[in-house]
Amino acid sequence: MVQALLASGGLHQFSVWIIILTPRLPRAQKDCQFTAVGSVCQMGSIMMRIELKINGSTMPAEVDDDTPLLWVLRDTLKLKGTKYGCGIGQCGACTVIVDGQTARSCSLAATAAVGLEVTTIEGLSANGDQFVQKAWQDIRVPQCGYCQSGMIMAATALLGKKLFPTDEDIDREITNICRCGTYDRIRAAIHAAANGRT
Amino acid sequence: MNTDRRSLLKSIAAVSAGVVFPVTMTGCRVADPKPSDSVELFSWVVMMPDNTVRIRIPQSDIGQGVVTTLSQVLAEELDLKWSSIRPEFFDPLTNLKRNNVYVYTCTESSWSADRLFNPMRMAGAQIRQMLLTAAARRSGFDVADLRTEESSIILPGGGRQSYAEVASAASHIAPPHPSRVKLKDPADYRLIGKPIKRLDLVPKTTGKLEYGIDVDLPGMLYAVVQQSPVYGGKLVSFDEQAIAKMPGVVGVVRIAAGPCGLNGPLADGGEDYGMDDAVAVVADSFWRARKALLALPIEWDDGEFAYTSSESIMADLVSRAGRPQPVVREAGDFAGSIGRAHRVIEADYSYPFMDAMPLEPINCTAWLNSDGLQVWASTQFAQEAHRLAAVTAGLPPERVQFNLPYVGGGFGRRCQNEYVSQAVQIAKAIPGKPIKMIWTREEMMARGYPPPITISRFKAGLDEKGNVIAWFNRVISGTAPDQSYGPARLPHYVPNLRIEYARVKTPQPFGWMRGVAFTQHVWMNQGFQDELAVAAGRDPVDLYMDLLDEGSVPSDLKGRDVAVRRIRHMRAVLKRVCQMAKWGTPLPKGRGRGISVSDFSYWDSYRTGTASSVVEVTLDGKGGLRVDRVFAVLNCGRILNPEVVRGQVEGSIFWAITTALYGKITLKDGRVVQRNFQDHNVARLATACRNIVVELVESDDHPAGVGEDAVPIVMTAMLNAIYDAGGPRIRSLPLSDHVLSFRKQDGSDALPGKPSGNP
Numbered sequence: 001m002v003q004a005l006l007a008s009g010g011l012h013q014f015s016v017w018i019i020i021l022t023p024r025l026p027r028a029q030k031d032c033q034f035t036a037v038g039s040v041c042q043m044g045s046i047m048m049r050i051e052l053k054i055n056g057s058t059m060p061a062e063v064d065d066d067t068p069l070l071w072v073l074r075d076t077l078k079l080k081g082t083k084y085g086c087g088i089g090q091c092g093a094c095t096v097i098v099d100g101q102t103a104r105s106c107s108l109a110a111t112a113a114v115g116l117e118v119t120t121i122e123g124l125s126a127n128g129d130q131f132v133q134k135a136w137q138d139i140r141v142p143q144c145g146y147c148q149s150g151m152i153m154a155a156t157a158l159l160g161k162k163l164f165p166t167d168e169d170i171d172r173e174i175t176n177i178c179r180c181g182t183y184d185r186i187r188a189a190i191h192a193a194a195n196g197r198t
Numbered sequence: 199m200n201t202d203r204r205s206l207l208k209s210i211a212a213v214s215a216g217v218v219f220p221v222t223m224t225g226c227r228v229a230d231p232k233p234s235d236s237v238e239l240f241s242w243v244v245m246m247p248d249n250t251v252r253i254r255i256p257q258s259d260i261g262q263g264v265v266t267t268l269s270q271v272l273a274e275e276l277d278l279k280w281s282s283i284r285p286e287f288f289d290p291l292t293n294l295k296r297n298n299v300y301v302y303t304c305t306e307s308s309w310s311a312d313r314l315f316n317p318m319r320m321a322g323a324q325i326r327q328m329l330l331t332a333a334a335r336r337s338g339f340d341v342a343d344l345r346t347e348e349s350s351i352i353l354p355g356g357g358r359q360s361y362a363e364v365a366s367a368a369s370h371i372a373p374p375h376p377s378r379v380k381l382k383d384p385a386d387y388r389l390i391g392k393p394i395k396r397l398d399l400v401p402k403t404t405g406k407l408e409y410g411i412d413v414d415l416p417g418m419l420y421a422v423v424q425q426s427p428v429y430g431g432k433l434v435s436f437d438e439q440a441i442a443k444m445p446g447v448v449g450v451v452r453i454a455a456g457p458c459g460l461n462g463p464l465a466d467g468g469e470d471y472g473m474d475d476a477v478a479v480v481a482d483s484f485w486r487a488r489k490a491l492l493a494l495p496i497e498w499d500d501g502e503f504a505y506t507s508s509e510s511i512m513a514d515l516v517s518r519a520g521r522p523q524p525v526v527r528e529a530g531d532f533a534g535s536i537g538r539a540h541r542v543i544e545a546d547y548s549y550p551f552m553d554a555m556p557l558e559p560i561n562c563t564a565w566l567n568s569d570g571l572q573v574w575a576s577t578q579f580a581q582e583a584h585r586l587a588a589v590t591a592g593l594p595p596e597r598v599q600f601n602l603p604y605v606g607g608g609f610g611r612r613c614q615n616e617y618v619s620q621a622v623q624i625a626k627a628i629p630g631k632p633i634k635m636i637w638t639r640e641e642m643m644a645r646g647y648p649p650p651i652t653i654s655r656f657k658a659g660l661d662e663k664g665n666v667i668a669w670f671n672r673v674i675s676g677t678a679p680d681q682s683y684g685p686a687r688l689p690h691y692v693p694n695l696r697i698e699y700a701r702v703k704t705p706q707p708f709g710w711m712r713g714v715a716f717t718q719h720v721w722m723n724q725g726f727q728d729e730l731a732v733a734a735g736r737d738p739v740d741l742y743m744d745l746l747d748e749g750s751v752p753s754d755l756k757g758r759d760v761a762v763r764r765i766r767h768m769r770a771v772l773k774r775v776c777q778m779a780k781w782g783t784p785l786p787k788g789r790g791r792g793i794s795v796s797d798f799s800y801w802d803s804y805r806t807g808t809a810s811s812v813v814e815v816t817l818d819g820k821g822g823l824r825v826d827r828v829f830a831v832l833n834c835g836r837i838l839n840p841e842v843v844r845g846q847v848e849g850s851i852f853w854a855i856t857t858a859l860y861g862k863i864t865l866k867d868g869r870v871v872q873r874n875f876q877d878h879n880v881a882r883l884a885t886a887c888r889n890i891v892v893e894l895v896e897s898d899d900h901p902a903g904v905g906e907d908a909v910p911i912v913m914t915a916m917l918n919a920i921y922d923a924g925g926p927r928i929r930s931l932p933l934s935d936h937v938l939s940f941r942k943q944d945g946s947d948a949l950p951g952k953p954s955g956n957p
């Protein structure tokens with residue numbers, strides 16, 4: 001029903017999720033103007049009840065079918081570690097891991113994540129001791145910290161694919177923005193995480 | 199329900215902001231109440247029963263680490279156990295009621311260390327005295343016989359009393375007069391100057407830290423706004439019925455233009471105007487509010503700037519540069535000496551509008567109920583935000599509670615507080631409901647507060663030996679406060695010199711951006727000096743050292759000692775960076791080095807550090823540029839926390855690279871052309887330099903600012919390096935507008951030297 005393709009080069013050099021959405025049949029008809037469920041509303045959006053698998057738990061949510069996963073995470077499920085920065089797939093502040101791949105949750109409809117395993121920063125560890133987080137702390141990466149959830153998720157996905165990423169791998173795969181300019185330490189922390197993992 | 203919602207929609211749309219709605223709903227206060235058995239001491243700390251200590255931080259943490267560094271300063275003198283510290287942001291209302299007890303609460307100008315180092319050390323020492331006095335009374339010993347360590351008082355014989363035990367008694371003791379308090383010998387510091395890990399390090403890696411955008415309240419509604427897309431435009435009308443049926447939409451609010459809350463009321467009684475009319479759509483989620491706003495038909499009156507563009511502004515600046523302008527500094531006889539010069543060099547430099555673009559989008563949460571008004575906002579200036587919120591709500595300040603969360607980047611953009619006024623106007627229209635207003639990135643880019651667009655025309659004369667004997671600089675910039683210090687307060691004392699400076703009104707309100715006027719003028723001044731060195735066939739370091747000559751400072755100069763100290767500091771960091779970078783050693787073809795040195799002390803009380811940088815670049819001849827290495831040396835006086843300072847220098851380096859590569863905001867028909875990061879790139883890992891070397895100079899001087907110094911010097915060194923590598927002379931920004939091919943055989947620039955109306 002829903003396919004998600006990882007397309008590199010779709011939007012400039014950045015990896016983005018292209019979503020092919022097959023509209024679902026509404027389950028119930030109700031008033032479409034407020035928090036109605038499953039009704040066809042203006043602007044073509046459909047209110048749906050979905051179940052998402054996030055950080056190992058199943059979480060139900062009622063969403064308009066075009067709502068990006070980002071806003072469902074933040075505002076419906078109150079997982080606020082995932083950040084909004086640009087809303088168009090450019091900055092990576094909203095990066096989460098979907099079935100092992102990074103996804104920019106601002107550009108992925110929540111409905112497209114149904115049936116997939118979503119991991120957010122909250123799912124990495126209870127106390128901040130996942131190996132990438134620990135490397136981030138050892139190298140003292142964060143300044144304002146706002147980009148760092150996305151950075152850590154992107155680094156975690158990269159380290160999941162490659163044991164020892166090279167500088168070129170890092171340049172290619174981590175396209176997230178840090179306005180505070182912590183890039184040097186991010187690079188160092190990724191290498192440290194690779195070398196330090198047990 | 200529908201009828202209710204529609205009538206609410208109508209009533210909101212019908213009134214303009216400024217009408218006070220009756221408060222209809224009560225809500226509970228959300229601010230964390232002080233536990234009853236905690237003890238506040240001298241406004242600065244709260245001793246908790248478990249012997250943890252809350253330290254009030256009178257600044258916003260925008261990533262520069264003040265939560266940690268200022269805690270180090272106070273805890274040093276108070277002898278606190280580091281692990282017991284629980285910092286919290288100051289409360290502007292308390293500060294107001296207590297006559298500015300927190301001394302300096304605006305987070306701007308890299309001033310936190312400079313302005314708070316003495317007051318917070320003193321506060322720590324005074325509170326320590328209060329605790330000692332209380333312990334002496336209680337134990338019967340003499341104060342002189344007591345010691346403190348790790349949040350405890352040590353009695354003769356080794357008995358201990360925790361601070362928490364004596365805190366209540368101490369709170370009744372008046373703080374001693376500062377003249378009767380002895381501060382520690384810096385040799386005994388165990389916190390100040392140490393590379394302590396940031397107190398908020400772990401939550402900044404777990405997503406648990408709360409920024410303004412994360413505020414969550416029961417029953418909260420979301421607002422998305424659009425200000426007039428043309429600066430200075432007015433709202434004519436909107437058709438709320440077009441979106442009335444959209445799901446979740448609660449209403450449309452008209453937001454009136456007003457002050458942007460930058461500096462508070464001005465000396466002449468006026469205000470900093472900077473906020474134009476706006477429309478807000480309120481809905482039950484951000485996504486729905488955003489969609490509805492996009493669908494809302496809005497009619498604007500574009501006003502006086504409807505046809506103004508960057509091009510037309512630059513053309514105006516260029517034409518003004520052809521006419522004499524007011525003189526702001528003059529020495530000797532420029533006109534005569536230029537006639538006698540062996541060589542005369544001329545060049546025009548220009549600087550475009552820019553945008554600070556912090557990563558956390560602008561947001562503010564406001565909640566008006568019968569208890570008063572509560573506001574949350576990531577701002578750099580909470581005190582002014584509190585004042586502006588009260589004025590906007592029409593409430594006395596005591597009825598407004600301002601809560602300062604962490605800030606996801608400031609860089610000057612959040613010195614303004616117009617978003618606080620906007621959110622309060624919305625909350626007034628929908629009383630009883632907490633409203634979280636979030637700007638889209640598109641709105642942020644459309645409504646920035648840029649540093650001024652600028653043109654800088656230079657003319658200099660060299661004698662036969664290649665010495666600079668005459669210096670002329672005429673600067674015309676867009677809307678800004680008086681920044682004539684940028685061109686005028688050079689550390690050099692060329693014998694014949696004339697500096698002219700003028701400003702014209704441009705559409706956007708002015709804003710401070712990381713690096714302030716130095717990013718423009720240090721680059722322009724030293725880019726041109728680099729040209730002089732090339733023309734004279736001299737090494738630029740040689741030329742800088744000549745210009746940085748103590749002997750050239752006039753003996754009758756007011757503040758001569760400051761001028762001499764500036765020169766000494768600059769020469770020292772310049773020498774050091776040359777050693778680090780092996781300045782003067784040959785590089786292969788296509789590679790080049792640039793160098794720069796400056797302080798930020800152009801403006802009298804602006805005490806920040808002195809920095810020097812060498813940047814190495816490679817050009818591939820086909821337009822490709824790589825920044826290979828960056829060396830930076832900073833002398834910032836006493837270093838409060840070397841790791842934090844290093845982070846600030848590293849951040850400044852990448853800021854400089856972004857500014858050089860991509861920094862430009864373009865106006866067309868009064869509106870900003872760039873919409874989001876797809877139109878305005880920034881440095882990322884692939885474009886950021888991989889090899890940076892930062893060195894900090896040890897010093898016992900008063901601590902100075904560290905957040906900005908490296909910005910102008912790194913940018914200047916990088917742009918000079920491009921020429922050294924065989925590329926064009928860069929006289930306008932950004933680099934992405936230039937073709938970075940090698941210069942032609944005859945040595946002439948690949949590009950015209952004058953801005954061709956293309957800023």
Ligand code: FES
Nearest residue numbers: 085086087092106
């Ligand atoms: S918010 Fe998703 S990429 Fe910027």
Ligand code: FES
Nearest residue numbers: 144145178179180
């Ligand atoms: S740490 Fe501030 S944006 Fe990266």
